[in-house]
Amino acid sequence: MAAAAEAFMINGFAATSIDTVAEVLGCTKGRIYYQYKSKADLFFDVHREAMLMNLFAISNVAKGNASPLARLRKMIHAQVMVVITRLPFQRVSVQGVELHLSGSTTSKQREVLRTLMDLRDQYEKLFVDVIKEGIRIGELRPYDPNFVVKPLLGALNWMTYWYHPNRDETDQTRQQLADNMADVMLGGIIA
Amino acid sequence: MAAAAEAFMINGFAATSIDTVAEVLGCTKGRIYYQYKSKADLFFDVHREAMLMNLFAISNVAKGNASPLARLRKMIHAQVMVVITRLPFQRVSVQGVELHLSGSTTSKQREVLRTLMDLRDQYEKLFVDVIKEGIRIGELRPYDPNFVVKPLLGALNWMTYWYHPNRDETDQTRQQLADNMADVMLGGIIA
DNA sequence: GTCTATACTAGGATAGAC
DNA sequence: GTCTATCCTAGTATAGAC
Numbered sequence: 001m002a003a004a005a006e007a008f009m010i011n012g013f014a015a016t017s018i019d020t021v022a023e024v025l026g027c028t029k030g031r032i033y034y035q036y037k038s039k040a041d042l043f044f045d046v047h048r049e050a051m052l053m054n055l056f057a058i059s060n061v062a063k064g065n066a067s068p069l070a071r072l073r074k075m076i077h078a079q080v081m082v083v084i085t086r087l088p089f090q091r092v093s094v095q096g097v098e099l100h101l102s103g104s105t106t107s108k109q110r111e112v113l114r115t116l117m118d119l120r121d122q123y124e125k126l127f128v129d130v131i132k133e134g135i136r137i138g139e140l141r142p143y144d145p146n147f148v149v150k151p152l153l154g155a156l157n158w159m160t161y162w163y164h165p166n167r168d169e170t171d172q173t174r175q176q177l178a179d180n181m182a183d184v185m186l187g188g189i190i191a
Numbered sequence: 192m193a194a195a196a197e198a199f200m201i202n203g204f205a206a207t208s209i210d211t212v213a214e215v216l217g218c219t220k221g222r223i224y225y226q227y228k229s230k231a232d233l234f235f236d237v238h239r240e241a242m243l244m245n246l247f248a249i250s251n252v253a254k255g256n257a258s259p260l261a262r263l264r265k266m267i268h269a270q271v272m273v274v275i276t277r278l279p280f281q282r283v284s285v286q287g288v289e290l291h292l293s294g295s296t297t298s299k300q301r302e303v304l305r306t307l308m309d310l311r312d313q314y315e316k317l318f319v320d321v322i323k324e325g326i327r328i329g330e331l332r333p334y335d336p337n338f339v340v341k342p343l344l345g346a347l348n349w350m351t352y353w354y355h356p357n358r359d360e361t362d363q364t365r366q367q368l369a370d371n372m373a374d375v376m377l378g379g380i381i382a
Numbered sequence: 383g384t385c386t387a388t389a390c391t392a393g394g395a396t397a398g399a400c
Numbered sequence: 401g402t403c404t405a406t407c408c409t410a411g412t413a414t415a416g417a418c
Contacts, residue, residue: 012289014205017393031402033395069381095289097352098203131380140380143371151375154349155342161288162341180334184342188379189322189331190260208411221384224413 005046005088013043013095043092043099044112050086050093051119055126057082062126068134073182075127076156080178083159091160096120124149152185196237196279204234204286231296234283235303241277241284242310246317248273253317259325264373266318267347271369274350282351287311315340343376 003025007016018039022029036042061074083090097120100113127149134140159181194216198207209230213220227233252265274281288311291304318340325331350372 012203012205014203018395019393028403029394030396030404034401037395039394098286134380138382141378141382143375143380147371148375148380150349150353151346151372154346154352156345158341158345158348161345180338181342184334184339184379186379187332187381188375188377189325189334189339190378191329191332209413210411219385220411220413221386225383228413230412 001042001046001049002088004042005050005092008043008046008095009088009091013039013092013099018042040105040109041112043096044109044116046089046092047096047116048119050089050096051116051123053082053086053089054079054093054123055119058123058126062130067139068130068137069139069186072127072130072134072140073186075130076152076182076185077178079156080159080181081174083156083163084165084174084177087160087163087165094157094160097157124153127152155181155185192233192237192240193279195233196241196283199234199237199286200279200282204230204283204290209233231300232303234287234290235300235307237280237283238287238307239310241280241287242307242314244273244277244280245270245284245314246310249314249317253321258330259321259328260330260377263318263321263325263331264377266321267343267373267376268369270347271350271372272365274347274354275356275365275368278351278354278356285348285351288348315344318343346372346376 004021007021007024010016011020018029018032021042022032025031032042036045057078058075061071061078064071064074066074096116100117128145131140131145131148135142135145195212198212198215201207202211209220209223212233213223216222223233227236248269249266252262252269255262255265257265287307291308319336322331322336322339326333326336
């Protein structure tokens with residue numbers, strides 16, 4: 001799956017051949033077809049793995065008992081760290097959004113896609129709920145929570161396109177990046 | 192080009208066949224191959240058109256003589272309106288970011304891709320410059336302008352995935368959406 | 383200019399050896 | 401379980417009629 005994620009990251013789902021994935025893995029496609037019925041199934045598995053990473057990274061924080069604003073900050077921070085540390089999977093998960101727009105072939109695949117979208121909805125709902133609570137107690141401005149979550153997740157997802165790991169990066173600079181992202185998203189940029 | 196944009200929007204570049212584009216256009220692929228040497232060339236043309244729309248929409252505002260903050264607000268507003276009114280082209284332009292990651296075949300195509308990336312850089316620079324100026328005169332917080340532009344453009348680009356035109360939408364609700372986007376991106380969501 | 387017909391190939395998927 | 405060999409479809413691109 002890591003090999004597939006890497007291959008999909010570089011070329012995208014449609015342009016990646018199973019031969020390429022096999023090459024990254026260091027074997028032939030026989031091995032892959034032994035485990036996965038089709039290329040789509042492989043993609044779905046990578047996609048699910050990515051979504052589970054995300055849920056795992058933020059769900060404990062989301063349900064903690066810090067203030068909503070503090071939790072929201074931690075959630076953003078955690079998500080940035082996941083993107084940094086698991087970039088190939090995260091990029092696949094962003095590709096998944098696009099793929100879902102097009103119609104998948106078999107009805108079985110559509111069902112799988114359905115469960116993936118459910119995971120994505122769950123994930124988004126964790127943010128929405130914390131935002132709602134923050135608004136209720138007056139910590140956050142009273143925008144429509146279902147709206148404000150969009151630019152927020154957009155900024156996070158977009159990271160997969162511009163972030164590139166860097167040699168002279170330390171844990172400290174990574175934390176800094178995550179902090180800055182949270183600062184900008186929560187506090188805006190007006191002085 | 193509009194037909195191509197629509198087809199690419201629905202299925203993505205790789206999964207869209209020239210036959211499909213022809214069908215949307217209401218002709219056969221002979222006509223398309225008469226005008227475009229290859230599918231990639233068609234995509235590039237749509238992509239360029241989208242980038243030019245963006246530049247056209249914001250460049251006058253960006254170079255106006257209002258305060259940097261006021262200009263930035265207008266730029267965000269204008270870009271949201273472009274996404275709303277020209278969704279297929281805008282989605283293609285977002286796909287273009289991903290496509291550039293993978294290697295295109297011919298050297299000629301790589302050159303075209305290069306000019307497209309230049310357009311994108313110009314576009315980003317318009318934002319960065321206004322942000323820099325805003326920081327200099329103290330209207331904006333002193334974050335790294337090259338960083339803050341990323342979440343900003345991420346939020347805008349991501350719109351192409353969640354925005355869907357709606358029957359009971361009026362010019363007023365569209366303006367409202369653009370305003371809200373600018374509010375959230377500039378002022379944050381902390382109360 | 384746009385059509386129909388066709389060549390050509392990449393790549394998904396399967397069969398069967400080991 | 402993983403390989404090699406092969407089938408077969410989809411889809412890019414071209415040739416040539418009209």
